[in-house]
Amino acid sequence: MSLKNQFQTYPTGDNPKQVITGDFNKDCILDLAVTNCGSDSFSVMLGSGNGTFRTQKIYSTGNRTCPAGIATADFNNDTFLDLAITLWTVNQIAIFFGVPTNVSFSSVSYAFSYGFSATKSTEIETADLDGDGSSDLVVPNQDSLTSRVPLGIYLNRDNGQRFDSVCGTLCVDGMVNEIFIISVVIGDFDDDGKYNDLSLCGSNNQVVTISSINYTHIGYDPQVAYNTVFANPLSLIKGKFNDDNFDDLALVSPESDTLQILLAVKIGKFSQQIYLTNTHATSVARINFNNDSIDDLVVLHCNGTVAVFLGTKLGLFDQTDILFGTNEESNGQCAQSIKVNDFNRDGRDDLVFVDPGTNTVRVRLNLPCTE
Numbered sequence: 001m002s003l004k005n006q007f008q009t010y011p012t013g014d015n016p017k018q019v020i021t022g023d024f025n026k027d028c029i030l031d032l033a034v035t036n037c038g039s040d041s042f043s044v045m046l047g048s049g050n051g052t053f054r055t056q057k058i059y060s061t062g063n064r065t066c067p068a069g070i071a072t073a074d075f076n077n078d079t080f081l082d083l084a085i086t087l088w089t090v091n092q093i094a095i096f097f098g099v100p101t102n103v104s105f106s107s108v109s110y111a112f113s114y115g116f117s118a119t120k121s122t123e124i125e126t127a128d129l130d131g132d133g134s135s136d137l138v139v140p141n142q143d144s145l146t147s148r149v150p151l152g153i154y155l156n157r158d159n160g161q162r163f164d165s166v167c168g169t170l171c172v173d174g175m176v177n178e179i180f181i182i183s184v185v186i187g188d189f190d191d192d193g194k195y196n197d198l199s200l201c202g203s204n205n206q207v208v209t210i211s212s213i214n215y216t217h218i219g220y221d222p223q224v225a226y227n228t229v230f231a232n233p234l235s236l237i238k239g240k241f242n243d244d245n246f247d248d249l250a251l252v253s254p255e256s257d258t259l260q261i262l263l264a265v266k267i268g269k270f271s272q273q274i275y276l277t278n279t280h281a282t283s284v285a286r287i288n289f290n291n292d293s294i295d296d297l298v299v300l301h302c303n304g305t306v307a308v309f310l311g312t313k314l315g316l317f318d319q320t321d322i323l324f325g326t327n328e329e330s331n332g333q334c335a336q337s338i339k340v341n342d343f344n345r346d347g348r349d350d351l352v353f354v355d356p357g358t359n360t361v362r363v364r365l366n367l368p369c370t371e
Contacts, residue, residue: 008363009355010045010053014038015333016354017068017122019361021341022081024072024098024105030341034354034361035067035085042067042085042096044105051344051365059096059105064089069124073135074098075160082160084137086121087111093124093137095160114139114152115165127186129196130155130215137163140181140200150181151200155215166215183236187247190223190267201233201251209268225268231256239286239295242315250297252281259284259299259307263315275317278305283338287349289366300353302334304362333357 013036024031029047034056036043040063043056061067069086076082080098083105087094091114096105114121121139129136134156141150154163180203189197190211197211207229213222233251241248246264253260257277262270280302289296289308297309297317309317333356343350348366355362 008052009358009360010056010363012036012043012056012354012359012361013041013058014359015356016043016359016361017356018070018337019339019352019354020070020072021339021343021352022072024081026080029345030343032352032361033070033072033083035070037066037068037088038359040065040067042070042083045361047343049345051350051363053343053363057104060107061085061087061094062090062108065092065094067094068122069139071124071126071137073126075135075156077134077159084124084126086124086139088121093139093154093163095163097160110161110163112154112163114141115167123183125184125186127195129153129186129213131194131196132156134159136215138184138186138198140184140202142180142182150202151184151198153215182232182234183251185236185238185249187238189247189264191246199236199238199249201229201236203232205229205232207233207236207249207251207262207270211268223268227262227268227270227272229253229260229262229272230258230274233260234281235283237284237286239297241295241297241311241317243313248315250284250286252277252284252299254280254282254302257281259297259309259317261315261317273315273317275309275319277301277307279303280334281307282334282336283353285338285340285351287340287351289349291348298338298340298351300335300338304335304353304355306338306351306364335362 012034015038017035019034029049031047032045034043045053066088067085071084083096094108094111125138126135137154139152199209201207207227209225211223231253232255233253236251249262259275261273283300287298294311296311299307308320338353340349351364
C-alpha cells in the first residue's frame with residue numbers, strides 16, 4: 001500500500017489546534033471537526049464518502065475563548081454525536097449537542113469550569129468511566145505545577161446537562177506531583193475488561209498508569225505504576241502492538257526525536273523500545289497501513305513529514321519514511337494532531353492532520369501501489 005501522493009487541503013478557521021473524526025450527520029460517512037483557537041470557533045466538514053469533504057461550517061465558541069482540545073461522544077444519549085471542547089482562555093469545557101435538524105450543532109448548551117488553573121489544555125478524552133452508560137470526560141492540566149491538580153475527571157450526570165468533578169485524592173495526593181501533564185489516554189491497563197484506567201505522560205520523564213479506580217468512591221486507593229521514559233514526551237496513545245491482549249502505549253518526544261513503545265508486561269508495567277524519528281515529532285497515531293491485521297504506527301513531524309512504522313507480532317517496528325511536501329509557507333507553526341480513519345470506505349486507513357501555519361487540514365488517502 002502507499003499514501004496517495006496528492007493531498008487534499010481544506011480551509012479551517014484561524015490557528016487550528018485539533019481535529020477529530022466522527023459521523024456527525026448519521027449518514028454512515030465520516031466527517032471532520034476542527035478547533036480554531038485564533039477565530040474562537042470550531043469547523044465541521046461533512047464527508048462525501050470518496051475521501052473528500054464539503055466546505056466547512058463554522059460555529060462560534062464565544063469571544064476570546066480559544067478552543068483547543070476536542071472530543072466526541074453521545075453525551076445526552078439521543079443517538080447523535082456531540083462535541084466537548086476545551087476553552088483555553090476561560091478554563092472551561094463547552095458541550096455542543098448534535099441537532100438532527102439541518103445537521104448542525106447547538107450553541108453552547110452547557111459549559112463548566114475545570115475547577116483548577118489550567119493553561120493550554122489541548123487534550124480532552126472521553127469514555128464511560130463509572131459504567132453507568134454515559135460518556136465521561138478527562139482533561140490533563142498542563143499548568144499543574146501552579147494548581148497541584150494534574151488532571152480533571154468529570155462524570156456525566158443528567159444526560160450531559162451536568163458534569164461533576166470527582167478528582168478527590170486521586171488528583172492531589174502526590175501520585176503525579178511536580179509534573180506538567182501533557183497527554184492522557186484511557187484504556188484497560190489492569191486487564192479487568194473495563195476501559196476506565198488512565199495513563200498520563202508529562203514533563204518529568206514519567207508515564208504514570210492509574211488503574212482499579214473506584215469512580216464512585218474516588219478516595220479509595222487505586223493501583224499506580226510509574227515507568228521512566230525519555231526526554232519529555234508530547235503525545236501518548238494506546239494500542240495492541242504485539243501478539244497479546246494487553247493494552248500497550250506509544251509516545252513521541254520532539255526533544256529527543258524519538259518514538260517510544262511501551263509493551264505491557266504486567267499490570268501497569270511496560271518494557272520500552274526506542275526508535276529514532278525525523279526532526280521534531282509532534283503526534284503519533286495507530287494505523288493498519290498494510291492491511292495485515294497488525295497495528296502499525298504513523299508519526300507526524302513539525303514540517304509535515306510522516307514516518308510509518310510497520311508493526312510485527314513481536315512488538316518490533318520497521319520504519320518506512322513517506323515525505324509530505326506541502327510547498328506552502330507555514331509561518332513557523334508545526335503540523336499536529338494526526339488522526340487515522342477510512343475516509344473513502346475502501347477498507348484502508350487514511351490520514352488527516354491540521355496545519356496551523358496555513359489554516360488548513362490535510363487529508364492523505366491510503367491507496368494500492370497500482371493507483
